[in-house]
Amino acid sequence: MAQASFAFDDAGVAASPVTSGTPQQGTGRHGRHxxxxxxxxxxxxxxxxxxxxxxxxxxxxxxxxxxxxxxxxxxxxxxxxxxxxxxxxxxxxxxxxxxxxxxxxxxxxxxGRAFEPVQVTPHYLSQLMQGRCPVLRQAVNDGTPTAAVGVVDAVNSSAGVAAGNLAMLSTAAWAARANRRWDEARLMAVVAEAHPDGEAEGLTSPQWARLAALLSYVTPLPHAVAASIPMRVLPTNRLRLLNPIQGLQALITLQLTHADWSERAAQLAALLPETQTELRSDFHLFFHSLLPRAWDGGRPADARALRERLEDAWAQPQVIRRWQRFASRLNAEQAEQLVTRAVKLGLAGKESMVQLHGAAQATEGWALETGGYGRSSVMRT
Structure with missing residues (x-):
C-alpha cells in the first residue's frame, strides 16, 4: 500500500548542496585521511x-x-x-x-532515539522551516518581539527522527504534546472546551484539535478511525500521511486553494465509479458544504489565511458528518487509488507536490519496531 507525502512549498525552496551526516570517503572516521x-x-x-x-x-x-x-x-x-x-x-x-x-x-x-541520516539533512530541514507554528498559528523564529521559538522534531514520539515524521512547531506546542498520542490530544481538546477559561495545559481546544490531527497523520490507524478525524490542520510540508483516506481528505480540501476549484472538483468526481451514484452524490454534498464555510465573508487573498479558513471549516458538524458519510463508502485501497489517479491528472497542482511512497519506504528509518529508539535507549551525556 502506498502513502501520500504532501510537500506544499517545494517550488519556493532553492536547491542547495546536501550535507550528509556521514563523513565523505577519504576524510572521515573510516576514510583514508x-x-x-x-x-x-x-x-x-x-x-x-x-x-x-x-x-x-x-x-x-x-x-x-x-x-x-x-x-x-x-x-x-x-x-x-x-x-x-x-x-x-x-x-x-x-x-x-x-x-x-x-x-x-x-x-x-x-x-537514545533513532536518527535517519541519509534523508534528514540541513537542506531537508530548511524545507520544514515555514516560519509559523501550525498548532498555535503563531510566527516562529522571524526575529520579531512576538515570535515564538520554533523547533523541528519528530511528530510521532513513538517513531524515530526520520523523513516524513518531522515538523516545526513552537516550543509551547512541543511541550504540550509531550509523548501524547493523537487520541490523547483529541481528548485534551474536549477537556479544554469544558474548562472555564477554554484551555488545558497551555493550549486552547482548537489548538489541541489541530495537534491531534497532526499526530494522526503519522500514526498508522484503522481505515474507519482515520476517516472519522476532521482535518483541523492541513499537513505540514514533507509530512507523510500514513492513512490513505487522510491523503484523499487533504487532496480534496486543497482543491479550494485554486482559482479553478470548480473544474477540479468535477475532475475528482469523474474519478469516482459511475455505477456508484450514491458515492458521487455524497462527494458533491460534502464538497459543497465545505465550500461556503471556507469562503465565508469572501475568498481570502492571503494564502495562509485561506489555509486557516479551510482548517476551521472542518470544525463544522455538517462538514464532518458529510465527509464521514462519503469516506465510509470507500476502503483504504480505493482511497489510495483515487489519490494516485488524481495526482496523475495534475490535481496536486503546480505549487504543491504529492509524493507517493510504498508502505516500507513511507516509514523507512522510523524505527517503529523499537518505539522510535535506536539499538540502545540509554540516555547519553
Missing part, C-alpha cells in the same frame, strides 16, 4: 558512531560542540578533534538549517 586516522586511533570503538559523526560535522562547519561534550575522551569531542585536523580552515558555512540539524542530531543521540 592520515590525520583523521591518527586522531581516531585513541578513540573507544565501543562508543556510538553517531556521536563521533556529530563532532565531525561540527568541525566541518566551523562550529564548536556544547561544552558538556568537549570533555577528553567524549565521542563528540573525538569526532570534532578529527574534523578540525582534516578541515582546518576549509570549513563550510553554517546557516540556520545547519545549526538546527546539528542540534537535532545531538539531542536525538542524547535521548
Amino acid at each position: 592520515p590525520l583523521a586516522a591518527t586522531a581516531w586511533a585513541a578513540a573507544d570503538d565501543s562508543e556510538p558512531d553517531e556521536a563521533w559523526q556529530i563532532g565531525w560535522e561540527h568541525a566541518r562547519h566551523g562550529l564548536v560542540p556544547p561544552p558538556a561534550h568537549l570533555l577528553p575522551g567524549h565521542p563528540v569531542r573525538q569526532g570534532w578533534d578529527a574534523g578540525r585536523l582534516c578541515f582546518r580552515q576549509r570549513t563550510r558555512t553554517a546557516n540556520h538549517a545547519v545549526h538546527a540539524w546539528l542540534s537535532l542530531r545531538l539531542s536525538t543521540w542524547q535521548q
Whole structure:
C-alpha cells in the first residue's frame, strides 16, 4: 500500500548542496585521511558512531560542540578533534538549517532515539522551516518581539527522527504534546472546551484539535478511525500521511486553494465509479458544504489565511458528518487509488507536490519496531 507525502512549498525552496551526516570517503572516521586516522586511533570503538559523526560535522562547519561534550575522551569531542585536523580552515558555512540539524542530531543521540541520516539533512530541514507554528498559528523564529521559538522534531514520539515524521512547531506546542498520542490530544481538546477559561495545559481546544490531527497523520490507524478525524490542520510540508483516506481528505480540501476549484472538483468526481451514484452524490454534498464555510465573508487573498479558513471549516458538524458519510463508502485501497489517479491528472497542482511512497519506504528509518529508539535507549551525556 502506498502513502501520500504532501510537500506544499517545494517550488519556493532553492536547491542547495546536501550535507550528509556521514563523513565523505577519504576524510572521515573510516576514510583514508592520515590525520583523521591518527586522531581516531585513541578513540573507544565501543562508543556510538553517531556521536563521533556529530563532532565531525561540527568541525566541518566551523562550529564548536556544547561544552558538556568537549570533555577528553567524549565521542563528540573525538569526532570534532578529527574534523578540525582534516578541515582546518576549509570549513563550510553554517546557516540556520545547519545549526538546527546539528542540534537535532545531538539531542536525538542524547535521548537514545533513532536518527535517519541519509534523508534528514540541513537542506531537508530548511524545507520544514515555514516560519509559523501550525498548532498555535503563531510566527516562529522571524526575529520579531512576538515570535515564538520554533523547533523541528519528530511528530510521532513513538517513531524515530526520520523523513516524513518531522515538523516545526513552537516550543509551547512541543511541550504540550509531550509523548501524547493523537487520541490523547483529541481528548485534551474536549477537556479544554469544558474548562472555564477554554484551555488545558497551555493550549486552547482548537489548538489541541489541530495537534491531534497532526499526530494522526503519522500514526498508522484503522481505515474507519482515520476517516472519522476532521482535518483541523492541513499537513505540514514533507509530512507523510500514513492513512490513505487522510491523503484523499487533504487532496480534496486543497482543491479550494485554486482559482479553478470548480473544474477540479468535477475532475475528482469523474474519478469516482459511475455505477456508484450514491458515492458521487455524497462527494458533491460534502464538497459543497465545505465550500461556503471556507469562503465565508469572501475568498481570502492571503494564502495562509485561506489555509486557516479551510482548517476551521472542518470544525463544522455538517462538514464532518458529510465527509464521514462519503469516506465510509470507500476502503483504504480505493482511497489510495483515487489519490494516485488524481495526482496523475495534475490535481496536486503546480505549487504543491504529492509524493507517493510504498508502505516500507513511507516509514523507512522510523524505527517503529523499537518505539522510535535506536539499538540502545540509554540516555547519553
